[in-house]
Amino acid sequence: MKAVVVGAGIAGLVTARQLGLAGWDVELVEKSAAPRPDGYMMDFFGPGVEASERIGLYPRVAAVAYQIEAAEYVDAAGHRTSSLDFDRFSRLAGGKVLSLLRPDLERAALAALNDVEPDRIRVHYGVHVSKVWSDDDGVRVFVDGVPGVKFAADVLVGADGIHSIVRAQVFGAEEEYLRPLGMRAAAFIVTEPTLNPGLRNRFVLTDSIDRVAGLHGLRTDQVAAFMVYRETPGPTGRQGPLSPRDRLRREFAGLGHAVDRVLELCPEHPYDDVVAQILMPGWQKGRTVLVGDACGAVSLLAGQGGSLAIAGAALLGDLLGPVTSTEAISPALTEFERRWRPVVKEAQAAGRRAASSFLPANRAQRLLRRWIIRATHVPGIDRLVARQIVGRIAK
Numbered sequence: 297m298k299a300v301v302v303g304a305g306i307a308g309l310v311t312a313r314q315l316g317l318a319g320w321d322v323e324l325v326e327k328s329a330a331p332r333p334d335g336y337m338m339d340f341f342g343p344g345v346e347a348s349e350r351i352g353l354y355p356r357v358a359a360v361a362y363q364i365e366a367a368e369y370v371d372a373a374g375h376r377t378s379s380l381d382f383d384r385f386s387r388l389a390g391g392k393v394l395s396l397l398r399p400d401l402e403r404a405a406l407a408a409l410n411d412v413e414p415d416r417i418r419v420h421y422g423v424h425v426s427k428v429w430s431d432d433d434g435v436r437v438f439v440d441g442v443p444g445v446k447f448a449a450d451v452l453v454g455a456d457g458i459h460s461i462v463r464a465q466v467f468g469a470e471e472e473y474l475r476p477l478g479m480r481a482a483a484f485i486v487t488e489p490t491l492n493p494g495l496r497n498r499f500v501l502t503d504s505i506d507r508v509a510g511l512h513g514l515r516t517d518q519v520a521a522f523m524v525y526r527e528t529p530g531p532t533g534r535q536g537p538l539s540p541r542d543r544l545r546r547e548f549a550g551l552g553h554a555v556d557r558v559l560e561l562c563p564e565h566p567y568d569d570v571v572a573q574i575l576m577p578g579w580q581k582g583r584t585v586l587v588g589d590a591c592g593a594v595s596l597l598a599g600q601g602g603s604l605a606i607a608g609a610a611l612l613g614d615l616l617g618p619v620t621s622t623e624a625i626s627p628a629l630t631e632f633e634r635r636w637r638p639v640v641k642e643a644q645a646a647g648r649r650a651a652s653s654f655l656p657a658n659r660a661q662r663l664l665r666r667w668i669i670r671a672t673h674v675p676g677i678d679r680l681v682a683r684q685i686v687g688r689i690a691k
């Protein structure tokens with residue numbers, strides 16, 4: 297059997313690996329010229345931990361994890377206003393909460409393609425899928441700059457993220473499924489040996505209104521930055537003619553020396569996208585299926601994008617991998633959706649809860665957030681909050 301997987305993000309890479317291990321031939325097509333270096337730290341717990349242990353990916357993932365002791369909110373002078381003890385949450389969650397830099401997780405998933413026998417998976421970087429076609433005879437994929445069909449297969453997997461072209465072509469326009477949560481998020485990494493040591497082993501977040509910048513010192517002399525701000529759409533709003541970098545410089549002015557410094561070094565086109573969820577009534581149609589953010593983005597505020605991408609792709613591999621006839625494809629995809637949808641739904645609800653309190657709109661809301669964070673140091677309340685954050689695993 298043969299599959300085309302569109303998108304070599306975490307979901308696409310793991311889907312390709314699992315299908316390859318099951319004996320499928322896979323064409324994995326990615327529009328970026330190489331693995332993308334952007335992204336911030338992601339929490340990794342729950343379904344992704346269980347799934348990566350089951351499929352033998354956990355050692356690779358754990359090897360690139362960071363040990364975070366605390367998340368600290370600071371004022372513009374750098375003084376701490378409140379802090380969250382990460383170690384405690386990790387213990388409450390059975391020690392299975394990892395902190396991973398998104399590009400590290402993607403590279404770990406890419407390296408894991410070596411677990412598959414050579415030539416089963418062909419990875420095509422720098423190939424932008426522009427059109428897909430699916431009928432009873434199979435699927436066909438067209439790419440930018442190449443006339444006619446570029447790839448043909450039995451199954452098409454859309455693992456192409458929140459702005460999925462596969463979704464748009466097979467299921468309908470983005471506006472039907474994308475639910476913005478009212479903010480944008482940017483992430484980039486800069487080399488800053490002076491700031492780096494003071495930002496290691498903890499997340500430092502600005503205790504600010506309507507925007508938050510997060511900084512973390514990496515193992516090298518780099519600093520990873522993460523910035524979330526309210527979205528005001530329209531030509532005269534914040535998404536006006538400014539470049540992403542200039543917009544970030546405007547939005548995040550006045551939050552202190554460290555933020556000013558990383559913004560000085562910010563690349564011209566950092567990752568900068570709407571914070572949104574994807575809500576769809578169906579994830580598979582005929583020979584096409586969506587996986588990861590393409591069908592069930594939970595938003596980065598749910599902190600589970602990477603974990604769910606791995607777990608969803610692993611389940612898809614479990615169900616599609618054993619298929620050896622075209623008649624068996626559709627039932628396998630239906631079963632995938634039946635089993636995976638409740639998990640995504642629960643995480644999306646958590647993402648919406650997080651979105652409602654993530655950016656305080658005024659001083660009163662900011663005070664409330666400080667109070668809640670301080671209360672997490674009280675035994676009992678810490679357990680309650682851990683359960684809210686990590687869900688069922690914090691029993």
Ligand SMILES: Cc1cc2nc3c(=O)[nH]c(=O)nc-3n(C[C@H](O)[C@H](O)[C@H](O)COP(=O)(O)OP(=O)(O)OC[C@H]3O[C@@H](n4cnc5c(N)ncnc54)[C@H](O)[C@@H]3O)c2cc1C
Pocket residue numbers: 302303304305306307308325326327328332334335336337338398423424425426455456457458459460461483522567587588589590595596597599600601602605
């Ligand atoms: C650059 C980047 C930075 C991110 N930073 C963060 C972060 O800091 N924190 C966080 O929680 N989440 C972040 N995310 C989202 C996070 O990666 C996902 O929530 C999670 O990993 C699920 O991944 P996915 O594989 O489903 O989708 P994605 O990670 O979005 O991967 C989709 C892939 O498909 C490719 N693609 C899209 N369209 C096409 C096309 N037409 N043809 C070929 N390829 C295509 C994209 O280039 C991308 O590599 C980021 C995503 C990206 C792309």
